Amino acid sequence: MTVEPITDDAGNLLGPEAVADPYGFFGALREDDPVHWNERYRSWVITRYADVAAAFRDERFSADRIGPYLEASSRTMDGGLRATFAVLSDWLVFKDPPDHTRLRRLVHRAFTPRAVTRMQERVASIADELIDAFADDGEADLIESFAYPLPAIVIAEMLGVPAEDRDLFKRWSDDLSGLVFGGMEDPNRHRRAVSGMAELVEYLEGLIQRYTAQPEENLITSLVRAREEHDQLSEAEVVATCTLLLFGGHETTTNLIGNGLLALLEHPAERRRLQEDPALTKGAVEEILRFDGPAKAVARLMKDDVVLHGRTLRRGDRVFLVPAAANRDPRQFAEPDRFDVGRGDSSHLGFGFGIHYCLGAPLARLEGTIAIRLLLERLPSLALAAESLDWHPVLLSRGLRRLPVVFGT
Amino acid sequence: VSRPKRIAIDQDICVGSQTCIAIAPEHVELADGLHTRSRGLPIDDPELVDELVESCPVAAIRAVD
Numbered sequence: 001m002t003v004e005p006i007t008d009d010a011g012n013l014l015g016p017e018a019v020a021d022p023y024g025f026f027g028a029l030r031e032d033d034p035v036h037w038n039e040r041y042r043s044w045v046i047t048r049y050a051d052v053a054a055a056f057r058d059e060r061f062s063a064d065r066i067g068p069y070l071e072a073s074s075r076t077m078d079g080g081l082r083a084t085f086a087v088l089s090d091w092l093v094f095k096d097p098p099d100h101t102r103l104r105r106l107v108h109r110a111f112t113p114r115a116v117t118r119m120q121e122r123v124a125s126i127a128d129e130l131i132d133a134f135a136d137d138g139e140a141d142l143i144e145s146f147a148y149p150l151p152a153i154v155i156a157e158m159l160g161v162p163a164e165d166r167d168l169f170k171r172w173s174d175d176l177s178g179l180v181f182g183g184m185e186d187p188n189r190h191r192r193a194v195s196g197m198a199e200l201v202e203y204l205e206g207l208i209q210r211y212t213a214q215p216e217e218n219l220i221t222s223l224v225r226a227r228e229e230h231d232q233l234s235e236a237e238v239v240a241t242c243t244l245l246l247f248g249g250h251e252t253t254t255n256l257i258g259n260g261l262l263a264l265l266e267h268p269a270e271r272r273r274l275q276e277d278p279a280l281t282k283g284a285v286e287e288i289l290r291f292d293g294p295a296k297a298v299a300r301l302m303k304d305d306v307v308l309h310g311r312t313l314r315r316g317d318r319v320f321l322v323p324a325a326a327n328r329d330p331r332q333f334a335e336p337d338r339f340d341v342g343r344g345d346s347s348h349l350g351f352g353f354g355i356h357y358c359l360g361a362p363l364a365r366l367e368g369t370i371a372i373r374l375l376l377e378r379l380p381s382l383a384l385a386a387e388s389l390d391w392h393p394v395l396l397s398r399g400l401r402r403l404p405v406v407f408g409t
Numbered sequence: 410v411s412r413p414k415r416i417a418i419d420q421d422i423c424v425g426s427q428t429c430i431a432i433a434p435e436h437v438e439l440a441d442g443l444h445t446r447s448r449g450l451p452i453d454d455p456e457l458v459d460e461l462v463e464s465c466p467v468a469a470i471r472a473v474d
Binding site for chain 2: 101112113
């Protein structure tokens with residue numbers, strides 16, 4: 001599963017062109033070679049909407065890609081890396097049923113549409129406070145000042161993590177993201193992930209101990225209770241689930257908000273439509289998820305042989321399903337490269353489909369809707385202040401490092 | 410005593426997360442390998458009806474008399 005970087009740039013899914021414009025790069029594959037074998041990463045790349053949607057629902061495309069790797073490599077693997085992969089192997093996103101079903105049932109209640117609606121006022125209040133902090137400056141990096149802290153504070157509060165510690169877990173999350181999101185050209189990604197995961201686990205173990213001794217109304221206490229009272233999950237799974245919720249609870253939403261704001265800044269007519277009719281914002285978030293969503297690709301491991309478009313995907317092969325290409329497939333969406341906040345179509349695969357449909361989707365939708373509506377309302381003259389954009393060079397996720405803007409005060 | 414209810418699932422909205430099947434396989438089943446559908450049986454327990462309605466990540470489930 002580990003792929004050593006090679007010098008030949010052909011087929012580089014993380015080359016500058018593919019990172020800057022994955023829609024052109026993967027779109028070409030979608031039209032010419034929809035089930036593409038990529039030699040550089042020794043993986044299949046599937047790009048058409050119908051194929052990606054079908055694979056999401058097909059249990060032969062297994063989400064459990066960490067366990068087999070850990071099993072095969074544990075003898076040769078460094079202890080720190082083994083410990084990191086051991087935590088990841090307990091993330092429910094890397095589990096197949098029945099473990100996936102059991103873990104998801106334990107946490108899904110906190111993220112249902114009804115549960116999330118109750119958080120609406122709090123999310124808006126946090127967003128307002130964040131905007132207050134830079135509204136008089138005339139300029140800001142919207143990733144640093146807004147798109148990152150909003151979901152980070154929300155998930156921290158849900159878990160019971162003190163908000164003032166969010167800069168700590170930002171660093172640990174950044175360290176982890178190269179490994180989790182497929183930053184395969186970064187030679188230091190394993191070292192950084194080991195360090196980030198070790199510190200994150202140590203920090204969360206302290207909080208778990210605290211809430212075991214003094215329970216409060218938060219997600220960590222719920223998980224501890226599930227472990228202690230119902231024996232529904234192991235101690236390792238409590239820690240792993242906390243790391244997943246903290247990491248997953250903000251990384252993708254940061255990118256949803258950041259990519260969405262960028263799309264609106266680059267499409268002034270669509271932005272004006274939203275400003276004139278804020279009721280369109282909910283639908284605009286669906287369009288952002290389709291047009292430039294945070295999930296560029298999703299990795300799967302074949303559990304059985306599958307023949308697709310005349311190609312045989314063998315048991316054990318790695319596969320990248322590419323929602324970024326599927327969501328621009330003209331077979332599914334009319335004028336797919338047009339950003340249209342009134343499109344009114346939420347059949348995109350931005351949150352996946354099937355049993356691994358994003359657990360946090362209702363929360364991400366709420367945060368995205370509130371963030372965009374409030375920002376456009378309070379800073380109507382927002383303008384992009386960057387000549388070029390700096391995207392995270394990772395395969396699975398799509399997000400900006402910075403989003404510099406200027407605005408009238 | 411409240412009357413037993415049934416649940417209805419909007420197949421156009423369902424994303425097949427199958428959380429509802431995990432909760433109550435006796436009341437929900439996979440329709441076409443993709444989406445879930447109600448088995449149409451009356452559910453005596455109002456808490457179970459609530460739990461099923463609330464479990465859906467895209468609010469595709471509603472209670473019906």
